[in-house]
Amino acid sequence: MGKATGFMEYERKENLRIPPKERINNFREFYKDIPVEERRRQGARCMDCGVPFCQSAMALDGMVTGCPLHNLIPEWNEQIYKENDRQAFMRLNKTSNFPEFTGRVCPALCEKACINGEHGNPVTIHDNERYIIEQAYAKGYIKPVVPQVRSGKRVAVIGSGPSGLAVADTLNHRGHNVEVYEREDRIGGLLMYGIPNMKLDKSVIARRQKLMEEEGVVFHTGVNVGVDVTAPDLLKKFDAVVLCCGAKNARGLNGLEAKGDNGIWFAVDFLKSTTKALLNGPFDEKSVEELEKNGGFVSAKGKHVVIVGGGDTGNDCIGTCVRHGAASVTALEMMPQPPKERKASNPWPQWPKVLKTDYGHEEAAYVYGSDPRIFETTVKEGHYDKAGHLKEIVISKVAFKDGKLELVEGSEQTLPCELLLIAAGFVGCEKYVPDNFGVNLSNRNTVLTEADHFATSVKGVFTAGDMHRGQSLVVWGVAEGRACAREVDEYLMGYSNL
Numbered sequence: 001m002g003k004a005t006g007f008m009e010y011e012r013k014e015n016l017r018i019p020p021k022e023r024i025n026n027f028r029e030f031y032k033d034i035p036v037e038e039r040r041r042q043g044a045r046c047m048d049c050g051v052p053f054c055q056s057a058m059a060l061d062g063m064v065t066g067c068p069l070h071n072l073i074p075e076w077n078e079q080i081y082k083e084n085d086r087q088a089f090m091r092l093n094k095t096s097n098f099p100e101f102t103g104r105v106c107p108a109l110c111e112k113a114c115i116n117g118e119h120g121n122p123v124t125i126h127d128n129e130r131y132i133i134e135q136a137y138a139k140g141y142i143k144p145v146v147p148q149v150r151s152g153k154r155v156a157v158i159g160s161g162p163s164g165l166a167v168a169d170t171l172n173h174r175g176h177n178v179e180v181y182e183r184e185d186r187i188g189g190l191l192m193y194g195i196p197n198m199k200l201d202k203s204v205i206a207r208r209q210k211l212m213e214e215e216g217v218v219f220h221t222g223v224n225v226g227v228d229v230t231a232p233d234l235l236k237k238f239d240a241v242v243l244c245c246g247a248k249n250a251r252g253l254n255g256l257e258a259k260g261d262n263g264i265w266f267a268v269d270f271l272k273s274t275t276k277a278l279l280n281g282p283f284d285e286k287s288v289e290e291l292e293k294n295g296g297f298v299s300a301k302g303k304h305v306v307i308v309g310g311g312d313t314g315n316d317c318i319g320t321c322v323r324h325g326a327a328s329v330t331a332l333e334m335m336p337q338p339p340k341e342r343k344a345s346n347p348w349p350q351w352p353k354v355l356k357t358d359y360g361h362e363e364a365a366y367v368y369g370s371d372p373r374i375f376e377t378t379v380k381e382g383h384y385d386k387a388g389h390l391k392e393i394v395i396s397k398v399a400f401k402d403g404k405l406e407l408v409e410g411s412e413q414t415l416p417c418e419l420l421l422i423a424a425g426f427v428g429c430e431k432y433v434p435d436n437f438g439v440n441l442s443n444r445n446t447v448l449t450e451a452d453h454f455a456t457s458v459k460g461v462f463t464a465g466d467m468h469r470g471q472s473l474v475v476w477g478v479a480e481g482r483a484c485a486r487e488v489d490e491y492l493m494g495y496s497n498l
């Protein structure tokens with residue numbers, strides 16, 4: 001433990017956020033580190049628990065709290081306090097391939113389990129992680145680590161989201177020759193073309209890509225496996241193939257087809273168009289007007305926008321629409337509004353089922369005067385102009401009846417809406433890659449393996465990440481990628497020391 005009385009002496013201090021008034025004018029990251037002396041005090045708040053729940057990944061009441069990577073959190077908290085930033089990095093690096101991603105976008109399952117959260121505020125584990133990794137890059141603790149001996153085995157990874165990157169990174173460091181195939185023009189999966197730039201600056205992904213390339217990983221972008229390259233090609237060339245293609249099948253809305261030119265888009269396609277436009281131009285000071293001129297870009301400017309779905313994706317759409325200059329933003333959520341505080345039936349260290357007000361909600365409230373969310377509500381139907389473009393929608397309250405969600409008659413309301421974004425979750429992976437490889441799918445439309453394993457029904461073909469577990473989190477993608485790499489290594493070598 002860094003300081004025995006730290007948790008009693010120091011208050012929790014989170015990273016600073018640029019206020020909405022300033023940050024909505026651009027797509028830059030808006031978190032700023034606190035001064036280093038304060039960071040050290042935040043490290044001192046850790047009690048170095050004998051049984052550290054923060055690193056446990058316990059499933060309680062159907063939800064996990066604690067870190068899925070089992071990060072050695074108390075150890076690096078102590079090193080932060082003792083000013084040993086290099087040692088803090090060494091311990092973080094032992095269990096986590098990409099702390100720069102999780103230190104930015106992870107909902108911090110660890111903090112929900114931190115014992116300081118039982119009666120007060122948890123340790124700032126998430127911000128501490130970001131501090132450690134950014135110090136490591138800035139101070140040169142991170143250097144390319146090229147394996148001294150190569151195994152001669154070749155592995156293809158399909159998909160370069162967090163799970164594919166974690167498989168590739170782990171197997172490359174073990175000495176295998178790894179090539180990553182990515183359908184998009186840039187690597188990163190949803191880190192690149194899902195999560196907006198203000199939450200995760202895309203240069204952070206490029207920085208990691210450069211490092212991995214220097215270490216020997218080969219990336220092939222713009223290659224659609226199953227179309228441009230087929231399973232037999234890959235199985236001939238490689239000793240093992242790992243499918244990490246994500247869960248891209250978006251859940252639609254009855255009677256409201258996301259055709260794009262009718263004003264209805266799936267959220268990820270909308271978010272991707274903004275990020276692409278940002279990256280394809282002079283990046284820093286691009287205004288929305290300039291973005292529109294670029295073309296191929298879905299604009300919310302001047303439009304009444306309705307977003308269906310209240311999760312992270314919905315929130316990212318809100319923040320993006322605010323930055324575009326939408327006329328109004330309304331977010332519909334089918335479930336009831338959660339309580340502001342934990343209920344007695346949802347005690348620590350369970351995942352807190354409480355109302356989360358994220359950056360997008362905060363920004364919309366600043367611009368339009370109120371929280372954009374309407375709970376227990378969905379879209380009943382859309383009305384279109386003569387050109388077939390959406391102009392308004394009818395929304396309706398919903399309620400559970402006999403365990404089924406039903407529209408509440410007489411609760412309809414009409415809203416102007418020229419842009420409808422569907423952020424209603426995902427229903428598993430796209431089928432053409434599993435079909436091409438001939439691997440079995442589960443009834444949830446994910447690639448089937450034995451529980452807690454990663455080998456598919458086809459010899460030499462493995463899977464990890466959202467394609468395997470269904471729509472999830474970056475940290476689970478990395479955790480699955482690491483565990484899958486171990487299984488691949490065992491398959492290739494007959495044993496594994498990973």
Ligand SMILES: Cc1cc2nc3c(=O)[nH]c(=O)nc-3n(C[C@H](O)[C@H](O)[C@H](O)COP(=O)(O)OP(=O)(O)OC[C@H]3O[C@@H](n4cnc5c(N)ncnc54)[C@H](O)[C@@H]3O)c2cc1C
Nearest residue numbers: 159161162163183189190225245246465466472473474477
């Ligand atoms: C908008 C949005 C915001 C999110 N925000 C957060 C957040 O803040 N925090 C968090 O923890 N999680 C967040 N998530 C979830 C998280 O991004 C995913 O759980 C995670 O990225 C899954 O990683 P993955 O590697 O399994 O798949 P993905 O990230 O989906 O990557 C799959 C990759 O495979 C590629 N691919 C697919 N088919 C082929 C093919 N045939 N050939 C070649 N390549 C192919 C895809 O192009 C893609 O790059 C968010 C998700 C969305 C949609």
Ligand code: SF4
Nearest residue numbers: 046047049054114115
């Ligand atoms: S649970 Fe909290 S106080 Fe205990 S070791 Fe983890 S971070 Fe430190």
